[in-house]
Amino acid sequence: MKFGKPTKEELSMTTYEADPQAIAVVLCRLTDVEYTVQTSSFLVDYHEKCRIKVLKATGDKYAKVVIPYQRNMSVGNNISGLRTSFMAIPMNRVSGDSSFQEQDGSMSEGVFGTEGDEMVEDIKATAFNLEGTKVVKTSLKRTDIVNTKIDEQNYLVEFTVPNVKKGTVIEYEYTIHSQLFWELHDWFAQCEIPVAYAKLDMNIPNYLIFNIEDHGIQRLTYTCTQGTLNYKVESDPLAKPMYVNTNHYVYIGRDLKGLPKDDYVWNVKDYWAGITAELKQYRLRGMNQMDFANTWEQIDNMLLDYPTFGAQLNSHSPLRDELAAAGASDIADGRERMAAVCKLVLDKVKWDGTYRLETTNENTGVTLKSGTGSNADVNMLLIQSLRDAGLQAHPVVLRTRDEGLLPYNFPSLSKLNSYLVGVQFQNGSTAFVDASSENALIDAIPPMMQVERARLVIPGNKSQWVNLQKVIRPKVTTVIEATLSAQGLLQGKQTTLRSGQGQEIKEEKEISLQGTVDGNGISFSPYSLLPIKDSPFTSDQRVMPVEFPYTESDQVIISVTLPDGYVVENTPEPIVATTPDKGINGRLATYFRDGKLDVHYQFSVNKVIHPSKNYPAIKDMFALFAQHSKDVLVAKEKK
Numbered sequence: 094m095k096f097g098k099p100t101k102e103e104l105s106m107t108t109y110e111a112d113p114q115a116i117a118v119v120l121c122r123l124t125d126v127e128y129t130v131q132t133s134s135f136l137v138d139y140h141e142k143c144r145i146k147v148l149k150a151t152g153d154k155y156a157k158v159v160i161p162y163q164r165n166m167s168v169g170n171n172i173s174g175l176r177t178s179f180m181a182i183p184m185n186r187v188s189g190d191s192s193f194q195e196q197d198g199s200m201s202e203g204v205f206g207t208e209g210d211e212m213v214e215d216i217k218a219t220a221f222n223l224e225g226t227k228v229v230k231t232s233l234k235r236t237d238i239v240n241t242k243i244d245e246q247n248y249l250v251e252f253t254v255p256n257v258k259k260g261t262v263i264e265y266e267y268t269i270h271s272q273l274f275w276e277l278h279d280w281f282a283q284c285e286i287p288v289a290y291a292k293l294d295m296n297i298p299n300y301l302i303f304n305i306e307d308h309g310i311q312r313l314t315y316t317c318t319q320g321t322l323n324y325k326v327e328s329d330p331l332a333k334p335m336y337v338n339t340n341h342y343v344y345i346g347r348d349l350k351g352l353p354k355d356d357y358v359w360n361v362k363d364y365w366a367g368i369t370a371e372l373k374q375y376r377l378r379g380m381n382q383m384d385f386a387n388t389w390e391q392i393d394n395m396l397l398d399y400p401t402f403g404a405q406l407n408s409h410s411p412l413r414d415e416l417a418a419a420g421a422s423d424i425a426d427g428r429e430r431m432a433a434v435c436k437l438v439l440d441k442v443k444w445d446g447t448y449r450l451e452t453t454n455e456n457t458g459v460t461l462k463s464g465t466g467s468n469a470d471v472n473m474l475l476i477q478s479l480r481d482a483g484l485q486a487h488p489v490v491l492r493t494r495d496e497g498l499l500p501y502n503f504p505s506l507s508k509l510n511s512y513l514v515g516v517q518f519q520n521g522s523t524a525f526v527d528a529s530s531e532n533a534l535i536d537a538i539p540p541m542m543q544v545e546r547a548r549l550v551i552p553g554n555k556s557q558w559v560n561l562q563k564v565i566r567p568k569v570t571t572v573i574e575a576t577l578s579a580q581g582l583l584q585g586k587q588t589t590l591r592s593g594q595g596q597e598i599k600e601e602k603e604i605s606l607q608g609t610v611d612g613n614g615i616s617f618s619p620y621s622l623l624p625i626k627d628s629p630f631t632s633d634q635r636v637m638p639v640e641f642p643y644t645e646s647d648q649v650i651i652s653v654t655l656p657d658g659y660v661v662e663n664t665p666e667p668i669v670a671t672t673p674d675k676g677i678n679g680r681l682a683t684y685f686r687d688g689k690l691d692v693h694y695q696f697s698v699n700k701v702i703h704p705s706k707n708y709p710a711i712k713d714m715f716a717l718f719a720q721h722s723k724d725v726l727v728a729k730e731k732k
Contacts, residue, residue: 096142097219099262104223106146107260111348112287117152119288120144120262124280126295130324130337135274135298145263145286155286156257158218158265160250162211166273209272213250218265220256231256233265275375276507277303281367282313282346285353293344293368296320298337302374304386304503305342309366310352310636310705313344344368350636356629357639359494359541364637371505389504389548393556396490396506401451403550406488410477411458412438421482427518428535434482435475435526435533442471444528448493448511448541468511471528475514489515489525489559491547494640499546513542515549515559523549525564534595536565540642543701562701566644567593573604573622573651577728581608581615583653587622614729615659619651619692623681626722628715635708641698651692659728661685670717672710676700679714681721690726 109118125140145155218233233254241249254263269278282291297303307313320341323334346366354361376382386392397403410416419437424430442464449469452460457474460466466474472488479486490512492499499508513527530537543561550556568591575585584605591598608617624647630639655661667682679696696718703711 096264096266099221103146103262104221104228108148109287112351115287115351116149117145117147117155117286119286120146122291124293128298128322137271137274139269139278142266147257147259147261150259153257156254156263158252160213160267162213162248162269163246164210164248165246166209211269211271211273214268214270216267218252218254220254221262222256222260275372277370279367279369281362281365283309283349283352283365283367286351288346288349291346295342296322296339298322298339300376301372303370304373305368305370306500306502307344307368310364311349311366313346313366316343352637355637358637359640360497363497369500371503371507386504386506390554392504392506393550396550397552405452405473406476408477410474410481411461412478413481416478416482428524430482431479431484431516431524432535434478438475438478439533442466442474444468444471450510450512468528472512472514479516485517487515487549487551488512489547489549491542491544493541494544495541537595538564543643565593568646571649575604576654577615577617577656579656581610581617583608583617614727616725616727618725619653620722620724622651623649623694623722625715625718628719630712630715635705638705639703639708639711641701644698644701646697649694653690655688655690655728658730660731661690661726661728665724668717670714672707674707676703677711677714679718
């Protein structure tokens with residue numbers, strides 16, 4: 094792409110042939126990742142260029158560009174700083190420096206600095222509009238660029254390209270200069286609008302070996318070749334030029350579909366074509382190879398040694414004396430003991446609404462005194478208290494569903510972002526609790542944390558994977574007892590019992606529906622009381638899977654007593670529906686006998702994630718039950 098020179102075809106383009114309904118299309122996106130050898134470390138630059146065509150008036154929103162970057166990322170300042178763990182960095186090897194030699198020279202330089210920042214520079218942006226036969230260019234002004242601080246480490250650069258409207262070709266470019274050479278930014282070729290062409294070009298010194306996973310429904314083409322990188326030693330201007338061998342990666346995506354956010358997908362980026370990476374090895378000539386995260390067992394040990402995580406696990410709870418006075422350890426039943434400890438702790442400390450992997454406070458005494466904390470803060474207090482009560486409590490680390498899936502092909506510390514509490518009992522079972530759960534009920538895991546792959550971290554290489562989607566299966570049973578009057582009024586009592594989430598909740602309410610009375614009889618619809626009234630699945634096709642919050646079983650029994658002498662002559666035929674893999678099944682049947690009408694409804698979601706190939710069956714099932722929710726029955730006087 095020659096920046097600043099959109100073609101005549103691009104300027105006059107009115108629709109995108111591959112997706113005529115698209116409001117905009119990314120014509121070309123180029124990302125170059127280049128490393129520079131510095132005196133004390135490396136610098137990595139991300140050069141970004143993008144060209145977008147606005148096809149409809151609503152596509153003007155893509156004039157706004159938001160660029161996240163990081164600052165003040167000190168080695169060891171937190172788990173999310175240097176994700177490879179500051180203890181694995183060779184800070185004390187060769188007096189804090191790392192030495193290596195090349196064919197044309199030698200150098201002894203400090204490789205890892207103690208702090209790392211990113212900067213966004215060289216921002217350029219232009220809107221191109223075709224007015225008659227003339228191309229009108231409107232460029233971004235420096236005063237239009239806004240820097241925003243989110244917190245001490247996370248920042249945003251934002252700008253909006255001016256004069257963007259239907260028909261505009263947008264171009265922008267920028268560079269992120271990063272000292273965080275041990276991290277590679279996640280890169281997505283795909284986005285919510287179609288992408289005609291996207292390319293990622295990375296030239297990485299082979300001192301840094303990354304695990305790289307490409308993902309997405311549409312896959313990228315990929316090559317990796319050997320290259321070189323030339324450099325000079327900054328501390329010795331007279332030294333000969335040197336070079337280092339590199340791994341040169343090129344990923345290309347073509348004709349990628351637009352995948353917008355979806356109510357039935359937790360994180361759409363899980364399905365965008367792209368890559369994610371994490372440092373695997375660091376090595377220099379003349380030094381031993383240093384492994385950072387080759388196995389999950391290594392990550393377990395990093396977590397267990399970290400001051401704001403594992404190091405606090407073995408401390409006693411500040412509530413130890415109060416637990417002893419309450420006789421918590423004397424409760425024989427493990428789950429009852431767990432519930433008692435959780436109640437005592439959570440009566441004193443409340444969740445502040447945030448999810449974290451690390452504790453915010455230096456110890457749980459601070460959390461207790463403040464009376465509030467993140468789920469990590471409160472969960473740490475829970476683990477200490479449960480252990481003081483004689484229970485085997487451990488952290489269960491995970492990546493929340495809104496943040497996306499863990500990589501499948503390599504272990505990753507950087508993708509973990511929270512944890513809950515797991516308690517192992519002598520009978521081999523495990524129960525779970527999290528500070529963010531409503532009333533912190535046992536096994537009432539919040540939907541955001543119901544992931545398929547969570548890791549129960551236990552010292553001594555005894556950690557294990559757990560599927561939190563199978564821990565609970567909520568069940569809702571609703572019984573409606575109603576009477577239909579000769580005037581068409583259907584009224585009665587509805588009792589709902591919710592179970593399977595750590596407790597049973599009983600809800601009761603009165604129901605009242607007015608039918609119609611005419612010469613044909615009494616028209617009424619008990620089916621309008623059923624849960625599915627409209628289908629959320631209306632698209633003819635679907636590329637992404639269907640993700641539900643959790644598995645669930647829903648049962649409704651409706652019993653209607655008719656006026657004396659009335660009958661329902663034509664009841665609907667029973668319907669039974671299921672997906673090919675029985676991941677969802679449903680049943681609806683209507684019976685009339687002895688002056689009473691009974692409706693039996695059952696609908697079960699047996700799996701959380703359903704492949705897109707089952708979408709037609711899911712769509713048809715929901716449409717079928719939504720359609721029957723509008724059915725009308727007619728009660729007539731018996732002749």
